[in-house]
Amino acid sequence: MMWNDCIQLHAEQSKGCTPRFSVANEWKIGLAWQQSLHCVNCQFKSGMYKLYDEVPTAGRGQKPATTNVALQIGLQDSAISNTKMCYLLTSANVPPPSRRGMQKNANKVTSITAQHTVDDLKQKREKIREINSLCGHEHNAPINISTDVLYNSTSLKNSYGAGQSCSQAIATCIEWLTDRHDIIGFHLENKLCKLxxxxxxxxxxxSCPGHEGCTATIPVDEPISEYRMGREMGLSLAKDNVRVKCVATDGDALGARGIQIIIIVYVTPSGQSKRLKWVHKTCKEYLLK
Known part of the structure; x- marks a missing residue:
């Protein structure tokens, strides 16, 4: 588009001149560029052209480039950071973006991704109720789920001091009503806050958490609790009226007890009340089944 416009404008403004274009100015925005051309044989000079597509936003100011946003979306599913990405681009002889600009885009992308994740989980919980109705059950019939927690450390014991060695943990909740076994709930506990x-x-x-822009969810001196994470997942299920009958988890987990506190009793079609059950299974037995 830039070359076609410049050729047409040059033909209108500099008649009789054989065009010989060269880059006049260029402006780098992350991985995207803006450029302008000028003719070596005359005084023609074009305006700045955006050599990228923009992501539409509601606010004022410059719109982000789709290339920069797509880069941060890809980095979310990889194990490398913005710093390592700069090293890779430099090794490939590609001018890397500034780490400050990459981090700014990463903050915006992660906040949008987090909101979409919450909305997607809510839709899946609503779909569970629809599937119950299609199967001939009540829309709020209890279902079986399984839970587990992933830590950012291979062991909970700290070999160099008191407390836990892990600083982050995420708990997930999987439904067993369908063959897809979708994740219908999760909760993250984080002690880290760079700001x-x-x-x-x-x-x-x-103090963390508490200040503006804090990423920590619990204080650094407070232990990560599977019981608390299970309680938060149970709260998200209870808000969407998803009732639980049985929770399968490993032998040392307390997430099922946390869910039981929130969803302690469900009512069967006959009107009888039953308590929530939980089943402890080893990983080997769980996979064999």
Missing amino acids: GSTLRNRGYDV
Whole structure:
């Protein structure tokens, strides 16, 4: 588009001149570029052209480039960070974006992704109720689920001091009503907050969690609790009226007890009340079944 427009404008403004274009100015925005052309044989100079598509936004200011947004979406599903991505681009002789700009885009993309994840889980919980109706059951008939927790450490014991060695953990809840076994609930506990650490190093009296822009969900001196994560997942299920009959988990997990506190009793079609059950299984027995 840029070349076609410049050729047409040059023919209208500089008649009789044989065009010989060269790059006049260029502006790098992450992985995207803006350029303008000028003619070496005359005084023709074009305006700046955006060599990328923009992501439509409601706010004022410059719209983000689709290339920069797509890069952050891809990095979310990989094990490398923005710093390593800059190393890879430099090794391929591609001018890398600034790490500050990449982090700014990453913050925007992750917030949107988090909201879409919450909305998607809500839709899946509503679909569970629809499937119950299609199977001839009540739409709020209890279902069987399984839960487990993933830590960012191979062991909970800290070999160098008191407390746990892990700083992040995520609990997931999987339904067993369909063959897809979709995730219908999750909860994350995080002790890390780079902004809070930076502010404290500069002398500000801030505590995590609690300050603006904090990414931590629990204090650093508070242990990660599977019981608390199970309770939060049970709360999300209860809000969408998804009732649970049986929870399958490993032998040392307390997530099922946390779910039981929230969804403690469900009513059967006959009107009788039953307590929530939980089943502890080893990983081997669980996979064999």
